[in-house]
Amino acid sequence: MRAAHTEAQVRDAEAALASTLADGALMQRAATGLAYAVLGLLGGAYGRRVVLLVGSGANGGDALHAGALLARRGVAVEAVLLSEAVHAEGLAALRAAGGRDRGWDGTGPRRLPDVVVDGIVGIGGRPGLKPDAAAALAAYAPEDDTGARPVQVVAVDVPSGVEVDTGRLPDGAHVRADLTVTFGTHKVAHLVDPASPACGAVHLVDIGLGPHLPPADVVALQADDVAALLPRPGRAAHKYTRGVVGVRAGSGRYPGAGLLAVAGAASGLAGMVRYVGDPTVLDRVREAHPEVVGVGRVQSWTVGSGGDNRAGAALRAALADEVPLVVDAEALRHLDAPVRAEDGSSVPAVLTPHAGELASLLGVERADVEADQLAYARRAAQRYDTVVLLKGPHSLVAHPDGRVRVNTTGPSWLATAGAGDVLAGLVGALLATGLDPFDAAAVGSWLHGAAATYASQGGPIVASDVADAVGEVVRSLLA
Ligand SMILES: NC(=O)C1=CN([C@@H]2O[C@H](COP(=O)(O)OP(=O)(O)OC[C@H]3O[C@@H](n4cnc5c(N)ncnc54)[C@H](OP(=O)(O)O)[C@@H]3O)[C@@H](O)[C@H]2O)[C@@H](O)CC1
Numbered sequence: 001m002r003a004a005h006t007e008a009q010v011r012d013a014e015a016a017l018a019s020t021l022a023d024g025a026l027m028q029r030a031a032t033g034l035a036y037a038v039l040g041l042l043g044g045a046y047g048r049r050v051v052l053l054v055g056s057g058a059n060g061g062d063a064l065h066a067g068a069l070l071a072r073r074g075v076a077v078e079a080v081l082l083s084e085a086v087h088a089e090g091l092a093a094l095r096a097a098g099g100r101d102r103g104w105d106g107t108g109p110r111r112l113p114d115v116v117v118d119g120i121v122g123i124g125g126r127p128g129l130k131p132d133a134a135a136a137l138a139a140y141a142p143e144d145d146t147g148a149r150p151v152q153v154v155a156v157d158v159p160s161g162v163e164v165d166t167g168r169l170p171d172g173a174h175v176r177a178d179l180t181v182t183f184g185t186h187k188v189a190h191l192v193d194p195a196s197p198a199c200g201a202v203h204l205v206d207i208g209l210g211p212h213l214p215p216a217d218v219v220a221l222q223a224d225d226v227a228a229l230l231p232r233p234g235r236a237a238h239k240y241t242r243g244v245v246g247v248r249a250g251s252g253r254y255p256g257a258g259l260l261a262v263a264g265a266a267s268g269l270a271g272m273v274r275y276v277g278d279p280t281v282l283d284r285v286r287e288a289h290p291e292v293v294g295v296g297r298v299q300s301w302t303v304g305s306g307g308d309n310r311a312g313a314a315l316r317a318a319l320a321d322e323v324p325l326v327v328d329a330e331a332l333r334h335l336d337a338p339v340r341a342e343d344g345s346s347v348p349a350v351l352t353p354h355a356g357e358l359a360s361l362l363g364v365e366r367a368d369v370e371a372d373q374l375a376y377a378r379r380a381a382q383r384y385d386t387v388v389l390l391k392g393p394h395s396l397v398a399h400p401d402g403r404v405r406v407n408t409t410g411p412s413w414l415a416t417a418g419a420g421d422v423l424a425g426l427v428g429a430l431l432a433t434g435l436d437p438f439d440a441a442a443v444g445s446w447l448h449g450a451a452a453t454y455a456s457q458g459g460p461i462v463a464s465d466v467a468d469a470v471g472e473v474v475r476s477l478l479a
């Protein structure tokens with residue numbers, strides 16, 4: 001499990017740990033991890049040139065101490081001090097190791113360095129960059145019109161300027177890192193979009209904080225977590241004990257969505273798939289998936305993918321069964337908040353909106369949701385009193401109690417029509433096996449992304465390729 005903590009949680013844990021250690025020991029641990037990560041990126045020390053952008057806090061202190069270690073190894077290190085007052089011990093250490101320093105006077109370098117280390121601000125930073133910091137960054141790590149750069153940027157703890165606890169980006173400038181070296185635990189911005197791509201690859205340095213940290217509200221499941229949650233048929237299993245998933249999706253207008261939702265449901269994780277809906281779709285479903293049967297009892301429903309104006313009726317019929325359900329696409333529009341069966345009892349559900357659909361549910365603009373995904377996913381989960389899977393490059397699975405699982409699997413090629421239908425069917429199948437909605441949504445989105453990666457191999461895919469690859473991903477997880 002990759003856990004992401006907030007600034008306040010990190011500061012509390014740091015205070016508890018620091019009280020057991022010599023002064024400065026934590027910063028030394030952080031700086032050493034940072035320096036070795038930079039050395040790895042440089043691929044050597046002699047002849048390599050590193051510039052440190054240094055702000056007024058401990059983040060700049062980390063950069064200066066790491067710079068001292070790099071300078072002792074033979075790297076040419078220069079610190080650009082962006083504040084009158086920087087970490088004094090760090091600066092003394094850099095000077096003693098032979099590193100140079102200068103203030104920022106608006107003039108850039110004669111020759112670009114190999115790596116720029118962003119020690120402008122860390123978890124103590126306010127969003128955005130001051131003009132001097134933005135200008136120094138642009139001078140030492142210039143970008144062309146396409147955003148390409150000849151210099152690699154390593155962020156200390158977080159890319160300066162991003163909102164650490166929310167994953168939001170500031171209105172103004174922020175650092176865009178190739179590598180972020182973080183300490184003790186991940187921060188929310190490392191996982192949550194739109195900030196997470198600004199972090200580049202994220203490298204976690206263990207500084208001993210673990211025992212002092214509380215359980216994280218924001219986590220990302222890893223392969224071993226998913227493997228532990230995966231339903232496996234017992235020796236005495238039969239198709240009904242494994243769970244039956246029903247699909248009410250597709251329409252005369254969008255028959256393909258019905259087929260793709262069935263393809264996701266028929267990944268082999270549940271014991272049986274039923275299709276209920278448009279007769280012309282049913283014929284095509286039977287042709288493509290001979291194992292799929294018609295009306296009967298189910299342990300879960302997937303409703304709405306590619307539905308037409310009858311999606312509301314399909315949703316009501318599914319809710320009346322009082323089994324767990326996935327509510328996708330057109331069916332989302334017919335949903336009342338909170339999600340309840342007709343008799344008022346709560347029904348375990350997973351809502352699977354993309355940003356546009358979530359915006360409609362909450363009566364806001366799509367751009368608002370995209371800018372503040374964590375907050376809006378949580379708000380929807382609370383309002384509907386159910387699990388919400390907000391789909392995107394890093395999908396968020398929000399529980400009404402505030403916990404969030406971030407999905408980090410899946411290539412950009414997964415942004416292809418019908419991929420969401422496959423996901424809805426897959427999560428429905430996992431619900432049928434008995435996983436609770438939070439687990440089913442998180443495991444389903446992880447498998448979906450991993451199947452897309454497997455199918456893509458770096459190239460283009462269509463939605464049915466994703467469904468076809470789920471079995472292979474499950475097989476490798478179980479191996
Ligand atoms: N916690 C841990 O476990 C460990 C933490 N460690 C390290 O400590 C870091 C946190 O350090 P920190 O608390 O000193 O704050 P930090 O992020 O350097 O910045 C605050 C300073 O910046 C300023 N400032 C604010 N916004 C600004 C802006 N937009 N643009 C420009 N300036 C801005 C503000 O000054 P002001 O402008 O308010 O005068 C303030 O003084 C953490 O990220 C990690 O790297 C490791 O060493 C060891 C383990």
Ligand SMILES: Nc1ncnc2c1ncn2[C@@H]1O[C@H](COP(=O)(O)OP(=O)(O)O)[C@@H](O)[C@H]1O
Binds near residue numbers: 395423
């Ligand atoms: N840039 C991206 N990178 C990775 N995955 C993405 C990206 N964009 C979308 N996805 C995933 O692709 C799927 C798209 O689903 P959706 O928006 O419902 O499309 P459709 O309605 O065509 O099926 C979701 O699982 C989403 O998480």
Ligand SMILES: [K+]
Binds near residue numbers: 119121155159160
């Ligand atoms: K930083």
